[in-house]
Amino acid sequence: xxxxxxxxxxxxxxxxxxxxxxxxxxxxxxxxxxxxxxxxxxxxxxxxxxxxxxxxxxxxxxxxxxxxxxxxxxxxxxxxxxxxxxxxxxxxxxxxxxxxxxxxxxxxxxxxxxxxxxxxxxxxxxxxxxxxxxxxxxxxxxxxxxxxxxxxxxxxxxxxxxxxxxxxxxxxxxxxxxxxxxxxxxxxxxxxxxxxxxxxxxxxxxxxxxxxxxxxxxxxxxxxxxxxxxxxxxxxxxxxxxxxxxxxxxxxxxxxx
Numbered sequence: 001x002x003x004x005x006x007x008x009x010x011x012x013x014x015x016x017x018x019x020x021x022x023x024x025x026x027x028x029x030x031x032x033x034x035x036x037x038x039x040x041x042x043x044x045x046x047x048x049x050x051x052x053x054x055x056x057x058x059x060x061x062x063x064x065x066x067x068x069x070x071x072x073x074x075x076x077x078x079x080x081x082x083x084x085x086x087x088x089x090x091x092x093x094x095x096x097x098x099x100x101x102x103x104x105x106x107x108x109x110x111x112x113x114x115x116x117x118x119x120x121x122x123x124x125x126x127x128x129x130x131x132x133x134x135x136x137x138x139x140x141x142x143x144x145x146x147x148x149x150x151x152x153x154x155x156x157x158x159x160x161x162x163x164x165x166x167x168x169x170x171x172x173x174x175x176x177x178x179x180x181x182x183x184x185x186x187x188x189x190x191x192x193x194x195x196x197x198x199x200x201x202x203x204x205x206x207x208x209x210x211x212x213x214x215x216x217x218x219x220x221x222x223x224x225x226x227x228x229x230x231x232x233x234x235x236x237x238x239x240x241x242x243x244x245x246x247x248x249x250x251x252x253x254x255x256x257x
Contacts, residue, residue, distance in 0.1 A: 033223035
């Protein structure tokens with residue numbers, strides 16, 4: 001019978017990297033030839049903002065044009081928003097860039113989950129006409145995808161979507177090798193596990209557990225030494241996620257020697 005050992009990988013113990021892209025070093029006593037592994041448990045704190053201001057997941061910019069006067073950039077502060085707090089943030093930021101006394105009123109339809117932006121207040125009636133531009137990074141969040149022509153009232157064609165991140169992919173070239181398959185790219189990837197966030201609200205901890213059975217085994221063609229292991233947390237597009245410095249992830253792996 002193979003010898004079994006549990007490897008507890010925690011981002012607190014990293015020798016380099018961040019809490020979502022890190023490397024850990026195990027002692028020489030674990031530097032044995034491994035036949036296979038099972039990813040037993042994964043703990044990931046759901047501290048992923050739905051409005052971000054950096055990296056490939058940046059989505060806090062709305063680009064508008066008021067009556068053809070030129071493009072204006074509306075910037076939303078990074079954070080975790082529900083629809084009511086997002087409406088407040090949007091109004092504050094949009095009002096700050098409108099000219100000639102114009103302001104915006106944002107209403108939500110709780111049946112369709114769609115937003116309407118209504119512009120008023122300018123003595124020059126034409127300056128109450130505003131368009132939303134398709135280069136806006138926030139567009140999928142608030143419910144549009146192509147440029148909305150200027151009007152006094154802009155009705156978003158789609159529902160708002162504040163749940164941008166549905167699950168986290170745990171990647172590790174040392175542990176997973178070419179275990180996973182990227183259907184879109186039709187290629188193998190080093191996917192160790194996928195953890196859903198749907199049952200863990202913001203501030204909670206997403207958890208996944210696997211049984212000791214063949215369905216969850218990762219078999220190695222050639223025995224390998226697991227001494228230095230790199231872990232990456234990615235979204236569905238392959239982008240590296242970010243966590244606050246005081247929030248850590250844990251992966252528990254059973255190795256068979």
